[in-house]
Amino acid sequence: MTISFHIDHFGFLEDGTFKQRYLVADKHWQQPGGPILLYVGNEGDITWFCNNTGFMWEIAEELGAMLVFAEHRYYGESLPFGQDSYSDSKHLNYLTSEQALADFAVLIQNLKNTQPGAQHSPVIAIGGSYGGMLSAWFRMKYPNVVVGALAASAPIWQFPGMVPCGDFYKIVTQDFARSGYNCDTNIRKSWKAINNVSSTASGLQWLSEQFSLCTPLKTKNGIISFKGWLQETWVNLAMVDYPYEANFLQPLPRWPVQVVCKYLGFNSTVSDYQLLHGVSQAAKVYYNYTGSSSCLNMSESATSSLGWLGWTYQACTEMVMPMCTNGVQDMFEPEEWNFQVFSDECSAMFGVRPRADWAGTVYGGKDISSHSNIIFSNGGLDPWLAGGVTYNITDSLISIMIPEGAHHLDLRYSNDHDPPSVRAARALEVKYFQQWIRQATKTPQTSKT
């Protein structure tokens, strides 16, 4: 279904509207007044999130809930200016988290006003990753619209000055370190090996062949991209290190980091070529588990259901998330966080500059204790844990840790291979949902007079 929204909620000059997509499943909804579980869409196609959020489908019957999956503006089919939405900074100007939250608020108010039986339905926001951040912020900014929120693997503190910039890559490194003998050590070594091998033309050719690259490496910049692509690969693997075969960013075996690390168990005497052969085998676990790729495309590191360009714009404006590496506590080449360089890149790419402090000001940073009814769930294997809320702030701002969990494992369909920690997390989440619903039903929100 679609609903028309103002392109600009915060100004009245731009009077245009656009159609936002949302999906509804009301098979188990107990009307009137049954709860609504709202998936707060993030940076991608909503059908993909819908299919990867089995948790909501599994609890709908128990809660008698309607499910609503709302697409985030500028992603999937919810394009404010159609094909022109990404054409320049003028058209991109309405791609912000505040506008998205306003969309969701208007959507819910509209549902309540038009859907028979929904007027007094308590609404719970659910989201993962950036969607989890939105979910938490939605409860903070619109507590009149949602009675509570589940923010799964939501790095709401991954902003300047809130957490150390190196924690993210430390966690990636820890995942590899515990998933196989010398696994992190060999990845740490691989960067120098790449530099060595790529210093000759024949080495470059060998590298391209080993990695079955669709476009052979030719330049020094190509090598920088190649290393960046590999780094992203390890990050993505850590994010989706699920305990069962799954297809989130890519189709992958169960515990994919362990599978990858089988190719990286060299001892210290390994040659550069041997090592990089291992790295190439490891990369192919990620990029070609199904064996269907004839070559590896460095410009595609994850599912095309995610909107890479849109997220890059958001990172270049509000979502400024400092990251850094030192090569000691992590397995990457040292790189400091440099806001100015980042800002210049953003300016070159989009003609806009990021505002480093804005997210902290508008969303409260670490000073969020006056809010209520938010669950922050975190996976111990998930690099985004670095920016997550990992302790209970109050008795209604709850943190749940899933030590064996990767990126928002709790939002996925249950699976026989699920560790007990994620089963417990889901049960606790449902318990809080029921408590919020009871609270809302006991003291119904005042309706319009």
Place this chain on the structure above:
Amino acid sequence: MTISFHIDHFGFLEDGTFKQRYLVADKHWQQPGGPILLYVGNEGDITWFCNNTGFMWEIAEELGAMLVFAEHRYYGESLPFGQDSYSDSKHLNYLTSEQALADFAVLIQNLKNTQPGAQHSPVIAIGGSYGGMLSAWFRMKYPNVVVGALAASAPIWQFPGMVPCGDFYKIVTQDFARSGYNCDTNIRKSWKAINNVSSTASGLQWLSEQFSLCTPLKTKNGIISFKGWLQETWVNLAMVDYPYEANFLQPLPRWPVQVVCKYLGFNSTVSDYQLLHGVSQAAKVYYNYTGSSSCLNMSESATSSLGWLGWTYQACTEMVMPMCTNGVQDMFEPEEWNFQVFSDECSAMFGVRPRADWAGTVYGGKDISSHSNIIFSNGGLDPWLAGGVTYNITDSLISIMIPEGAHHLDLRYSNDHDPPSVRAARALEVKYFQQWIRQATKTPQTSKT
């Protein structure tokens, strides 16, 4: 002092900044960590609000507080585009309450980061009328920035569907009814008398002379404006019905509505001309108490320190406040609330259309119980009481009633003629301030790591 703000906090295309004015008084500030009382500027020149908010000056020493008075964008000297700020809807596009709140948030974060001793200072927002609404909303939306808010005479519920549209004028009428014999009855009669008298050319001339109008009445539209101007005069008088001589909207005697009503105590046999002579004398109490006006200017109904045009734009966009009269429970000519007519007028005037439901969605309407630390003070004589919060919502969303108070009397300097109710209100407000400050000092907001 001034601080530079982004013209658009919610978009990154408009990269310009402008200088916002704010006033600081730190004579009594106990640094480090002493509280900051922030006056949240509303639709006018901040120096005028500063001078009319004696309450803050009087409690600064007791609280060891720094006073900050922040001007609202597009008013006073804080013009984002200088002289062009009001030139068209493009330049007016950043005149919204959300942008203003973002300004205040950035101002405080900036003060805390740059002013030695202010880093851990708890901030309390204070405002009256629209500034009171902003003050309450500031606490709701930025609880990380302010620990609490005093919203004096703040009609946060004067939006569509929240309160009956006729209550405002009912309260105006009650004020006149209790301030003199037949006072409301004669004003109710006066509209027909104006219609009668103005139906002839000589009557029109008589009217213009009686009221010493700077520009004589000539047309039927002129009569409509004249009646509108009188209606506004009665409203303003009710708003500033203070128990002592004061100069807020105009210089006025103590209990001005009683003074006005002395000219309106006719019994039922009065002629149209007698009645309107009385009305003209009454109007001159408001417009010429000091005797310095040689004629009455219908285009000036209140101090020029208020930004009439800006507020009209805000009413035409977000601040949609339905008002209506029926001539029975109030003393005015019957007029229904007609959103479509209003919207068309706005479109003609500014090229923008109001969004009736937005304020309720973004600021919570009547569903604000999850917030905390807000005092809503209301005057029993104040027409804006109609849209105010007149009951305790929770034990930290408090309503204080000042039965003998007009528009935010509690914010004014104390006076020997103050009724006990306003003295008690101020004392209670300070008690809450102290409690919020203690809370904040006990559990300091987490500072940046």
